[in-house]
Amino acid sequence: MVRPPALNFDINFVDISDTMLRRAIQIWHQKLYSERHLSPYTLVAYVHDLNAFLYFISVHQGDKPRLKDLADLKSGDFRAWLAYRTRKGMARSSTARAVSVVRGFFRFLDHEGLAHNVSISSVISPKKFYSTPKALAISEMKDLLERAGEPIMSKSPKWVYIRDVAVFSLLYGGGLRISEALNLNFNEFPLVPSPSGNNIIIKGKGDKQRLVPILPAVINAITDYIESCPYKLSEKSPLFIGVRGGRLNARVLQYRLQALRGYLGLPKEVTPHSLRHSFATHLLGAGGDLRTIQELLGHASLSSTQLYTDVDTERLMDVYGQAHPRASIKKAKI
Structure with missing residues (x-):
């Protein structure tokens, strides 16, 4: 990246x-x-x-x-x-x-x-109150992903809703920060399924890198978006495009989620970042171990030389397969 x-x-x-x-x-x-x-x-x-x-x-x-x-x-x-x-x-x-x-x-x-x-x-800094991050229930998350594909309180072209589903699926299915997802270029995302699993290298805060497995359901959603997108994506093109053809702005998704939040009756604290929290909460609740989740979220640094030697991709995929609610989709549509 x-x-x-x-x-x-x-x-x-x-x-x-x-x-x-x-x-x-x-x-x-x-x-x-x-x-x-x-x-x-x-x-x-x-x-x-x-x-x-x-x-x-x-x-x-x-x-x-x-x-x-x-x-x-x-x-x-x-x-x-x-x-x-x-x-x-x-x-x-x-x-x-x-x-x-x-x-x-x-x-x-x-x-x-x-x-x-x-x-x-x-100068004494005021003590901060730490609140528990807002995570959606699995049923709420499923409703959100389904409704994101519908023209709720908006008159955008159909491909825009398909794009929003793809972005939200990636945030929830991969635990990405919104900036990490929107900074991806087209050539950085795997669209051809691999028998050993698909992964992307994410550069997070402080340029720290981590390996993130990509679920078939996420590949499905992004493939649908690419097929519907009116703009031709080249290798260096942004993966997610705005209506004017440039890189998608995070504010657009924040407004979109705000509309969905009101329609679905979700708390006002629900933001795009809540999808990342939901990813971690659902994995942990279904038996994912803390160390693996820490790696997936990027809270522990992984140097570029360790990406292919220290990260046990099979173990990460096992956690997905056993714990993530959207891991049940077995084949990606290309």
Whole structure:
């Protein structure tokens, strides 16, 4: 899988006029991408958090922030920022991430010799509440996959609904993150069944790789989509195409699932990521072992040299065959 290009740094950071601060932000942004291998989605979130912090400082101090001003910020300034976020009703998890981003930016400034702030270490991140991920019941999951192929609250072409079924089937059948599924190219997905099972190599967070077995039911759904897609897919084409012919945007699927959620009476917490949680929950509930599920979700790193030596594909497929609700379909339609 080709890593997407770095985001263009075309962001209005509270109309920063200080050249040194703007340049520092640009370097920080590029280092996050090139050294920490953050996804474009995570980069956008980090940039948003830093921008919001700098905006608060500009209002709090009554002037546009400068690099030397950041070095002079006191504990009271940081406390005022946290209090502001609390008054605005921002979630603890959101504030915890923002604190982490701002701390990281100040560490970067210190490491590069650009600014040293002694007060940043006094900033205490709020404790996060961890909630159990929302997983659908098997019956709910089956209803969702069936209804996804119907024109519910939408007038899109028929092939779009077939595509949505294919994407949702891959998220649930393979435990993929939505970004992982949408970043796949046509030549990376196996459409010819193999006697030993079909697998794809997924590059997840931090460019960590893992081997994911693909169920026949998923191959069926994706084959149906490819046959119905009006766009000709070449080797380097995105696997999942939007109505205008480009790579499918995650937001489209989020809106689609929102409509399905209302139609099926599912909780508002159900998102595309819930399909990944359902994958893990259903495997675990049916006897899948934690270590295998951990490997399938990509929570444990596998280097490229271990992909074909350390991963027991037959064992992974056995877990699928015995535990996954959609593993009962034996032949893929080509």
